[in-house]
Structure formats: structure tokens, C-alpha cells
Amino acid sequence: MSTRRPDHVHIREVGPRDGFQNEPERIATDDKIRLINALGRAGFKRIEVASFVRPDVIPQLSDGVQVLDRVDVPDDVSLMVLVPNSKGLDNALKMRHRFHEVAVFVSASETHNKKNVNRTVDETMADNDVMVGRIKAEGLNCAAVIATSFGCPYEGRIDLKRVLDLAERFAEAGATEVGFGDTTGIANPAYAGEFFTAALERLPGVEVTAHFHNTRGQGLANAFAALEAGCASFESSFGELGGCPVPAGSTGNIATEDLVSMFHEMGVATGLSLPAIIEAAREAQSVLGRTLTSHSIIAGPVTWPSSIA
């Protein structure tokens, strides 16, 4: 048994942003709010709910202001918004009273960054340095996200040192959390274990977050490897919603309900209600009108005799 395995973890639900963003059909604002409220009832203390990107780029998320304004979750739930640049941060800050964390991001892969936000990594990081400072000055938490941390189809494996240098730069600017994203589902558990061992060693005092996709079914194996390396912070998406706009075929994030099932069965506490998450995912399924790819949504939680009344 791993001595570095944490006995409890934090899970941020990112479906309402990272998941919904990839849905081709517009989801009604009322439906989004109902689903976010259901997630709040499931016990999440961190939910990513909106993105302040240009509405013509991602029309699906153009109702961020309304979502933030009307969402109704317990007071201790920390809502996160994602901003791609200073303009996005300006817009987000108009709703300053309605959220608690801001995510900024860059791709470790130069090519992926260019395709995703049409800027070089240096240009993005220069803007990020300023944004992180502003976010901190506002008294908000800043969670930096490094996309393609485990490699990308255009450039292959990204040098680990390069990824951790970016992480350290974010931390020096004032980010309290750095999330490492497996944007195109290219990580494997052997590398994930090595990666998080190195990241946790290199970033003392920073919350190190694992953000895996389940593109090739290995997402939970990667999450387990990260956990064994000592990682105690994860992001996932209810119903296995999500993916990445580029390249095509980059399917969903890891399913929150499958991740929570795995952790609970291992005796790792999450503070979450698995049945309530499954209920929210089933509601998402009916809102979206298609079968989602999460497994627990079909099987339900593991039933042990003691849990059968």
C-alpha cells in the first residue's frame, strides 16, 4: 500500500464549464442552473460554472452572467470562472460578488496553444502574469491550468521540466493552485505517476490538481496513479461530459461519478454523495437527450450487503 496515498481528496466538478462547452446543441440557461444546483446538493465545494470567452467563439457559454447571477448553491461552495485573457477577466469581474476562484490557462505545447488561443506560449504567459496579479489583488483564488501537460498530438511528449517551469511561474505570480490537464487524453498511468511525483516535489505549498480525460478509457487509471503519487486534488465532469475542441475526437473528461466510486471503494473520502452525483448525471442525460458514456450512470454505486436495507 502506498504511503503517499491521501486519505481524502478534493474534487472540483467542471462539467458546467468544461463539459457543457463541448455540447453542440445549446443548453437552456434554466437547465444549466438546475444542474449546477443539483451538483451543489451533491456536496461539491468547488464547481467551475462559467467561462468568459468571446460569445462568438463558444456561444454555448455566452450566458455566464445569467448563470452566475441565478445559480443557488450553499454558501460554502466556491464557484470558479475561466478567463482566456485580460478582456475576459474584465468581463468576469463585473460579476465579482458571485464567484470565488478564477482559472487562467496556457498550453504547454506551443502548437496546441497557437491552435487553441492563437497566441504563442510567451504571449499567453505575459498576459497570465498580469492576470494572476489582478486576481490575487481582488482577493480571489487563482487556479492556473496547464493544458497538454502530458503531451499533445502535434508535439508529442512535452518536456516535464518545461511544464513544471510554467507551473512555477504561475505560482510565483500568485496562483495558489496549478492544474495539469491531459487535454487530448494522451497520458498513461506510468507517466502520470512519475509526473505527479515530480510536480508535488517541485511545487511545495501549491495545490497540485490532476485533470484527466477519458479519451481512451485510461482516465481513472491515470487518476489512481496520481493519487498514489500523493495528489489530493482532482477535476472531473459529471456524466463524462467534455473533451477538447482541437483535435477532433478528443472525447470526454473523466466521469465524476466513476472517480468518486473508485475513491470511496478505496476508502478515500471525498465528502460527496455518489447517489446525488449519479442523479445529477442522469438529469444531464435527459436534458441533453443522448446516452452519456459514464459507467456508474448505468450500474449505480457498488452495493455491498451492508448497504442493502
Place this chain on the structure above:
Amino acid sequence: MSTRRPDHVHIREVGPRDGFQNEPERIATDDKIRLINALGRAGFKRIEVASFVRPDVIPQLSDGVQVLDRVDVPDDVSLMVLVPNSKGLDNALKMRHRFHEVAVFVSASETHNKKNVNRTVDETMADNDVMVGRIKAEGLNCAAVIATSFGCPYEGRIDLKRVLDLAERFAEAGATEVGFGDTTGIANPAYAGEFFTAALERLPGVEVTAHFHNTRGQGLANAFAALEAGCASFESSFGELGGCPVPAGSTGNIATEDLVSMFHEMGVATGLSLPAIIEAAREAQSVLGRTLTSHSIIAGPVTWPSSIA
């Protein structure tokens, strides 16, 4: 990095038996043969192709004789048949020249065994002792399977010692391989790691095989944990076909293509062609006329720049 991680593994494809068995609509014998032949071309050296159970119990597998007779795979492919009892073994042995391995089984859970084959574990094992001897005397390999090794919904966790005692009894009778089945998808990677560490220690000289289901999305995490414990033999089902008749909702085995993708990305050799497995799984999808739940079937293999021509 784990020092016990093998650098190559054996994977038995069990879709043509364990997978097809769970399909409600009858699959044409010609389609089965075409799919098995495709699996042979993908490089599998072990394929479970038939079961000699009563045709009224599992009509889907009543064409075992025809499948064995007409399947066309390379000479070095070891075909396996599963037999539930001595009667089944009698029937199987009529096709003795067409297969190389026989699987016999028992459930570690008394209740599951009763529900599955309507006999006590003792009754099943008494018959198994005789069958293993006969199989060995025929010059065939005998692979014993212990279902519900990691627990079952009726009895909960099954004492590890009880499971390994059954395994040792099989080995003493002459089984060269013991497979531990997570029949209802109840295992977690922490327990899987402990389990295979103990099993490998207890069963020197016996091939120890991991047979996981992906009922709650954790199947590959369990396989990774078993690998890290030193397990070098796995069973999986192309297209994520499979499950278990009891209880309801016990969905598919782990998907071979996702398992192979994970191993190859980790640098663990399988001797298999991932693109050819995905092709076979896509063919199964079109034969079955429904979307299968494997992930690599959608995403394809990981593309690294070096693999892009």
C-alpha cells in the same frame, strides 16, 4: 516506478465467449467466425471462443461446435473453451482436435455460485477436481477461473484466504493457470493491488490472470494496479462486450483495445496490433447494430507526431 511491473504481458481475448454470451440478440455463426478470425489477425495467441453449457441455458453459445470447426486462425493461436461441468467437458472433448485450453470455474461467493450454477461451492469443486485431472490427462491446458474473487453484492468482500485456497486447490489438481474474476465489477485498485501481490506470492509456478470488468469505469485502474503488483496475464473483451447474467446491470468486461492502448503507452509489450483490434471491435459494433462502450473505438490509438506519416 514499480520494480514488479512486467515489461510484457499476455492478453486473452474473451469477447467471443464472455462477450457474446451477454448479447440478447442471436449473432449469426458466420459473423462470430468472421470476428474471431479478425482477432486472430490482430495477433492474439489466446482466444476464448466457445462454451459447452446447456443450449437452453445460453442459446447464444449453442453453436460452439460449428464455431470451433470453422474458425480459421494461425496455428500458434491457443483456442479456449469453457465448461461448467463434466457433461460439458464430455461434449467439448468431441471437438478435442480444435482447441488447446479448457476453462473451468467456480464462484468464491457461495451465494453467487448457487445463483449461477445452482450448486454449492463444495459440489462445484468436487466436480472441478475430476475435470481438471481429465483435462490434464488429455494433454490440454486447464485454466481455472474464480468468479467474484473481489467480492459480490450478495456476500460482500470474500475473504482473500478463501479465494486463494480455492486457487491452490485448482493448482494442486493440475490447473496451470488461475484467473481471478471481478464478475460484478466491484473491485477497486487499492484492493486489486493487494490481492495480486498476495496471489502471486501464494501461487508460484501458476499463471495468475486478472479478469476485470468495467462496470463502474474502474476496470483499467484495477488492471494497472494488478500490473504494478507483477501480474502479467490479463483477460479482456473487444468492444467492451460482456458482463454477467446475475445480478442485472453487471455491464461489460474491460475493453481489450483500451487495455492494449494503456499498456502500449506505458511501454508494456502485448504483441498485439491495436489498430487491428479496434477494426475488429468496430466490425463487432456493426454486426451488433449498437454503439459499444469502448473508448478507443471512438478515439483510435494515441497519435504521437512520430506515428503521423
